[in-house]
Amino acid sequence: MATKSSNGISSDDIKQVFKASDSVEPKAVLIQVIVMTALSGFMILAFNMLRPTNKNVYEPKTTYHAQDKQPPRISSSFFGWISPLLYNHERHLFPTLGLDAIAFLRFLHLMRWLFTATALVSCALLIPLDLGYTITNNPPQHDILSSLTIRDVQGPKLYAHIGCLYFITLLLMVLVYYHWRAMYRLRHQWLHSPEYQHAFYSRTLLVTNIPPKYRSEDGLWRIFDGMNLPYQVTSVHIGKNVGNLPQLVKEHNKNVQDLEGVLVKHSKDDPYFQERPTVKVGGVLGFGGTHEDAVKLLSHKLKQSAAAAEKYRLQLLRHEPNNYGFVSMASIPAAHGAAFDLRNEHPKGLFFELAPNPKDIFWENISLSKGERRFRTITGFILMILFCTSSLIPIFPIASIANLDALAESNAIPFLHSWVRSSPSSYALASGVIPPTIAALFNLLIPRLMRWLSKYMGANSFTTLDRVVIARYFTFMVVSQLVLFTIFGVVLNSVLEIIDAAKLQKPTLDSVLNNLNKLPARLTRTYVDQSSFWIKWFAGFIIVFDLAQITNLVFVSLKSRFVGRTPREVREWTKPPIFDYAINYSNLLFMAAVGLVFAPLAPLVPLAAAIVFWTSSWVFKYQLMYIFVTRVESGGRSWNMIINRVLFSAAFMQVIAIFTIGLQHQFESLQFLASIPPLIMTILFKQYINKRFANDFQYFLPHFEELARAIVHSEESDVVGRKLEVRYCHPALHLQTELQMPLVYPESLLLLRHNSRTGKDRHRNRSRGVDVEKARPNSLGSVVAPEELVEGVTVTPVNEVSSLSASVVTTLVLI
Template sequence: MDERLTKRIDANGIQALLNSTQSVEPRAVGIQFLVMTVLSLLTLITFNILRPNNQAVYEPKIKYHANDKHPPHISDSCCGWITPLLRVNEDMLNDQAGLDAVTFLRFMRLMKWLLTLTTVCSCATLIPLDLTYTLSLKPTGYNILTAMTIQYVQGPRLYAHIVVVYFITLALIGLVFHHWRTMQTLRAEWFRSSEYQQSFYARTLYITDVPTRRQSTAGLYGIFKAMNLPHLVTSVYIGKDVGKLPELIEDHNKLVEEFEEVLQSIQDETHQNERSFITVGGCCGMGGRRQDAYQYYTEQLKRTEASVQQYRAQIELQVPENYGFATIASIPLAHGTARELKGLHPKGLTFQLAPNPTDIVWKNMGLSKGERRFRAITGFLLLYLFCFLSLIPLFPIASLANLDSVTSGYIPFLQTWLKRSPITFTLVSGLLPPAVAGIFGSFVPVLMRWLSRYMGASTHTRLDRIVIARYFGFLVISQLVFFTVIGVVFSKYSFIFGPSASTPSCTIQHQTLGLPVRLVRTYVDQSSFWLKWFALSGFLIIWDLAQLFDLIYTRCRTRSGRRTPREIREHSKPPVFSYDIHYSNLLFMGLIGILFAPVAPLVSLAAAIHFWLCSWIYKYQIMFKYITRVETGGCAWNVVINRLLFSGIFMQVVMVISAFQSLKFFASIPPILFTAAFKHYLGKHFANDFNYYRPHHIEELSRSVAHSEGVDIKLRQRYENPALHARVNSPMVHSENLSRLQGIYLRKFSHNLPRGISEKTMSGISDVAMLDGVQITPVNEVRFFDPTRQGPSFDVELLLRMN
């Protein structure tokens, strides 16, 4: 260290730094960290106590899993869930949870080590350098947080920050290359797995934009014949318009669930009479007519079921759709055809590999080009409108995140509040901004997914990729770009109208012209907000692990006796993991950690701790709680890595702006070029072959099963709209309450029963009881939930006996 600089750092400078911690932001960060740490520890202790006795809430995959995908054994001890996390490797997890889960955890591992390396480099190098330099300058208004940032650093010491950018870029490129190469291998192994090789959709093509004159089986065969494709097409199927059939089934199933709520009151003698009547019609609880619930739902269910059956009988008369499917003789030929026709539209058609039938969003399958174009335009207009309206909540969030600047601007209310109650002022500045931001961001992904579905996404997998891209972009624009612009406005307000209002106009003009530097300084000023935000996010991750709201809701519904058999069955199933939302949130957290590493290293430290915590919690949840909706073989990897590389470029651009008015500007540009060239390399050597199966040699190609023409008679069964053959729901009732229900029907509807039918005939001896034309499914519960019983609680098995 320079000798002159060392002499200037004396005891008075250190004491001044300690005194500066009495400002708002350092205290707010400290309080936020302390409060969230205590809450996180209490929540984690609560989880360890509750987990062994609530297996169906915390470990539903132990009971409900595929035969060959049993989760590892987990102990009932207090911290018994940690041992399986240490023992299970990636190969075991791939067999148990699938490649999508492995891809997600591999991304977590990439981010964890990237931010760890970034934190070690930036904190060990930049914090001592920036701290000593700030202490030597003793600028006005500095505190312990800003002293460890690039805020006051100038001159040759900025080269150290540029070197850190080079290190982060090299670490990013190296880790991404390593994991991309591994993912390419895992993807190839997934294509060669027996599960994929035996799947029907793997050798099926999906054809869209079929012209009207070709919308038939013969027409589809004619398309392939006219294209002179050398591959053998074994069968084709053109989609059928199902009209309002899905809506009819949905209405029927909704009535079934409402009727089951009424049937549940049979075992509750206290509320049985009042629940046997409902109010039909009216508005907002006013008006309508009072009617017997059993009679009303019986008539409605018979009507809706008859409508469904009649509609299905007439479905063959419906017009064909503009999409179809074709099976190819083997998987390599199908993938080769899709790869050759990628980006091409022969005769206006679009060919691609068919999705898994369970992955299809059937409502969007038959949309025409005009409908898709109209929905795309209106959808983007709604999206832009929402993004504009979302700026309104950002103003109070930004003002709360910049309380130091706002207070220094002589706002009477804030200054009075700070003087009279500094503790509450610090609590609000520490807890409220990230809390408001978190609440506001909780419903944004749901809206993004709804808009993407409205705009015509044909599969859930495509919906996931679209939501990852759009939600991540929304977070970047709203919470980084506009959030920073608002911060600049607050800073300028504080500068012009605050204590420095007497500053000459030429100085103000000079400050206005230095907008790039002001943008970087605003990012640094807001680093304390992100420290508080990471503390809250860490607590929310542990809160999600504890599932306290879900547990309380389950116990309350069980105690009240309001849980229907269907609700118990659905609630006890493992929930679906929302990859799109979790990927987007983690990408944004990674962007924050990378972005602030060269300018405010403490933020990267908070991000690294957060990712280490997430890697453990998400691994536990994927192993024991969540399932994948449809296995896609990790196809979201390319989308995620592209956003990660964008995060690196974003950080590099911010560093270029910070050196905008010096020769260091040119030294900051090469990392951007390196990252862009690396992105091009990935697209050329990895991404192009990521979605297609390519046999490596002749022997592998010869092992592929070739199917002959006319064998694939199941194509229609696999790819026709499930509304055509799906079983409509029938009301479920506990088997012990079936006799009571029969008695109710005999009393209420005896005048409608034909002659010769006795009570014994309707006794439900068969697996399905028919009561006045309505099919009732009796359900046996092996064990009921008992909160007072020791041992595994909420251990419910539903044995459905249906024809």
Template sequence: MSIVSGATIIVFNILRPRNKIIYEPKVKYHVGDKKPPRISDSIFGWISPLIHTKEPMLIDKIGLDAAMFLRFLRMMRWLFTAVAFLTCAVLMPVNVTYNLKNVKSKDRDVLSFLTIRDVQGNILFVHIAMTYVICAVVLAFIWLNWRKAVQLRNEWFRSPEYVQSFYARTLMVNEVPKKLQSDEGLRAIFQSVQVPYPTTSVHIGHRVGKLPELIEFHNETVKELEDVLVEYLKDGRIGKKRPVKRIGGFMCFGGNKVDAIDYYTAKLQRTERAVEEYRSQIDMNKPENYGFASMAAVPYAHIVANILRDKRLKGAYVTLAPNPKDIIWDNLNQSKAEMVRKKAVGWAFLCLVCFFNTVPLFIISILANLASLTSFVPFLQSWSNASPGSFTFISGVLPPAVSALFGFFLPVLMRWLSQYQGALTHSRLDRAVVARYYAFLVISQLVVFTLIGVMFNCVKEIVTQIGEHKSIQEILQNIDKLTGTIPRTYVDQASYWLTYYPLRGFLVLFDLAQVINVVWVTVKKHLWGRTPREIREWTQPPDFQYAIYYSNILFMGTVGLVFAPLAPLVAVAGAVVFWVSSVVYKYQLMFVFVSRVETGGRLWNVVMNRLLAAVMLMQALMVVTIGLQQSLKPWYWVSTVPPLLIVLGFKIYCARAFNPAFNYYIPSQEELRAAQIYSNDNARNRLEKRFGHPALHQELFTPMVHANMTHLLAEVFKGKIGSAQTKLDEYGGTKIDAHVVAGGIKIAGIEEVGCLCCSLVFKLTYPV
């Protein structure tokens, strides 16, 4: 894995200077003055910006969500560096000394020599003491970074970007009773309770019916027309034959052939008229069970939301409004009964997935124990003797590879289930995915996987005893001793996790190299259409999947903490991967990925709670290890319990000390007096325009072709060709010259100014 990882880095250093639109898309597509630092074309030119760009500049350039993620990675790398140093310096000498004195050489191997597996007696109190030290180190790191996270979030609350945003001073009202589903009803809800600040405007949501589907149908028609036009006018020349489309028929047989350009043009005219007609009637639609209320200032909204956070106002509940781009509008109008039904179905399906996940876990468990099966499977014994190198490679690399393959689809499934169950925002969806995916990983990969290993070892022991011709009575008498195999199984599986970490490290570096992306974009360039819209979709910075990355890092941290007092080498492997991840993801977030919607690091408290749960899991396993140690008196395990209570108390302390200031803008009296006041929201219908359903006001797609094709439009379309300006939402509302063809359809020409690798760069850059 080290060789493959090194080769991946070499490939990245070779490809990066020649493929900037893939490896540095944010240099071209950036918002305002948030352009990434300059990066040279030299092979290692990307390293200098990573070293010299510190957190304050990161917050300004990539946002607080990304900066908090990098802070979490820095915390994990230094935390595991400390844990690895302590455990290796203290526990390894103890384990080695005990094994040399008390364990026969034939009963130990290179790895068990360094672990707690065969250690017994009072010397285990050294390991117990080390769990206290690890617990203290983790809590110290969490406390220091929690304080800094609260400080950063408070600065974000007071930043011009947040204070001047409209959603920051808006409240969202959900589950509005039917009789109050109107603007007057919303006002009555707020008037029913004593709050220090009144609303400046209210707006109840209205049903949009099939309008979103109509708009989607219109936009797909635009894409189809663009594909036909770009193919027909390829290289700035008109094709020999006008494109045709088959209407009706089956599998390219039957039906009628029609002119494709005329067909899509007429279809586009019909959909535009349908959308306009539907929008003109939207006020007649019934109201929804949600609404919004704006306040005169940002501090006022936070104060009111904080006061009402645990209260029901005539059946409705009030929260801070999210950024409109963050809202999952399809879930916002669901009734309470529908939400309950979907949650029940979602949990049932999730349990079903967990149940069937035991199949790949069983496969992974068998692969992880190939070496112990050689005594029972002649083929494996022959293979091991004939080619020990390939046998070791397969038994070491294949289990984590199979685990990674099955784990690739789980986050996608978790996200779909969470959205189906009614998550109202993408940020809340991320929090749900972190919680569920992390729990799923821990339960399946650590708990169930180990239990399968225990059962596997039990069967192996029974088969061995049968081979020794022991009676059934003797075998049954030894069953109670098999409980001691639980901690032993955990320790034996340290070898599996020592192969898991190198694989995760390689995947991190493979993510940096983006070899698949380079190949895929090249294939798309030569095999499929290259409309301006497609080129922009291929080359714009992708969204960073915080929920998945956080969950995977948390799981790696949990594994490292659980095994730190048992097998210190696992903590060392974890520290190495966290250092690699910290460097790689800093580059990715600075130059490649963007945040879908800025939430100000809202995932931080969810992640910290899971890290505390990892510490408790580490301690719980130590309780089991000591409790099942037959050489110790039964009450000795009590000495392992206090850290559990300490972590639980620390969690309560964090919730009380940090959560209020983290979740809400708590202004001082001076800040209240100096707050910027807005009082004319009603006059300009700002609330309705900003928090109405996007389908009510979003611009429809405008057909686009390359600029060198626009002079041929007069030959393509019959009739007079006019000129006008059109606003392109795809480019942040930028206005551009367009040609008006038959039926009043506008077609914009997009000028290309250069080519970087496989992808074209537009003259229109990312909107300011």
């Protein structure tokens, strides 16, 4: 006989819940978690085994770093990488990593503690309550996962979810205020740092959309003289129209890399140089044509492309100026003050902003005219709308796959129904792994396409492009994955219900309309039901794939073994790679949005989010300390927009919770009214944050007493030294630095010399090698011989290049 507890729950009731949990979805979630946890363990093991012998992959910053930005010392022992992560905090890392990296780590710190506290409270409070309510009332079509959510809870017990909503809102406000205050302090510390105070771009303005009559240095002087600004201008520089020169430089550099590839591949295939490499010229579809000496042909192309670029550059000296220019101010406060005063002013159609770092500029975009920029903006938005619309096509099958359990039970697809009956384990595996995998693969292309479209639409700099991509990609993900994905799930479930009803009796118009009237309630129910999909989706991010860098290791190893690597490729691949803030911020922000939306509805989702953010904080901290570098330091400029999207996610969570609770009692209960204040609190808090921190975050506007200590530069020193022109001249005009010269190994010089055809000459040249006494080490620790002229082509023989350890291939083969 079943026994009952004090709250009226019998053992039979508990057995009933777990009996209902024999459905596919709980098994699918469990299988996904187990598979991804096992893969994560394997990746951590592979990382610990490969790291000591492949430091150029896992610790490139220990070798290649600025003099004052050496990363902390790290041991080569099995777990030697953990200690630096534990004992190096923000005050130690700020001088070496920069404020952009510190802001990224602070965001992860905020998210991990937000979801840790949320998961502890919601799991401890809501899971027992929801499970007890489900056991007591035994609602239809429930399993262990739905029993842990708000889906079937009604009445006074909803106040527990409302209390959790208040807790999450207040906790988020406290954490955001704490980190905003810290970032505000760090931003001003960076603005006062010697690195920024002595940077020339920090006191420079960018002026775009200059009318034709002002496109001269005298015109720029007249513009600023006519505005009567209380800031001293020390020098001006008008941009030059470079025409096709960048394309000529790009073509020349491609010829250089093609020649290097031919030399390395032929040296690998024919180490004794019995035959010279050839290439087919002419012909159609592989038929016809003649075989030419590849080295001679590419050498001839190099000489022609270099001469064409130099000739074009000399002609540019007589070309007209462009529609942009740069203006240097006497001090940093003067430049920031002028940019702040002119941020919304457009005299004569001009646009003023703080000049980016020269390394940060998209030179092909900065010179766009107003008409070109407007055309690109319109066409870019049209393309983006078309892309976003077409991207909805894969969402429906993903939503269908995410509801495989419902499809199988409805028998709408006989194959699925028979599959789940014959092999429930394999069906659970497919249901658990396939949907999040497809969603992840689908999302690989989106941010890169967003980046291309945003650049096409006229972004002037890399840092601006990053912020634009974050904003657009996050918006797209929320709309497509959190809104339309759920709506498609509702439509699918409604269609399945109509199909099931049609099997029993012929559907009428009234029955169809009655089914449609249930859409609002079904929408909130589907949100809750899809929490299991997002648990599986989060489980896919537990894998620390980026930490192991397996893809990079395999690619480099295979290419070095079967194709060969040129000295230039070795140099580029062993440098620390650029950290992609835009994509990583976007993915993490969407994780935060998912975790927040389901926090008061399904407590297991914020628990999964907490695990992912703790894992991500460790992985990204290691990567920023030892692997990746920031392309151009912006001083944490993205922080404001990141926090804005976190607060938007909180508001979205509150709206979903309000509708979920309100629909339980037709929006007429006290619970519905009690769920509204958190949304109002979030909106008011956002206004306060803007007034307290955000409005003063971008510009360096010191107080009166600080102005007296500001470094003031004279007009004479800027004009005589031509500092502005030197720093903001288009890179293509510096042909000596932009035109590459071939980097070759000493043995490859034999292919570049006509007089080394005989075996005797080959032996003499090979034994001659390079005079190491005259060689000089380059910035990467390589030994580079002085340039020499071979067949009219200037080359740099590389005697020794720091490359990936040969044990990479051996280790991978053994594994």
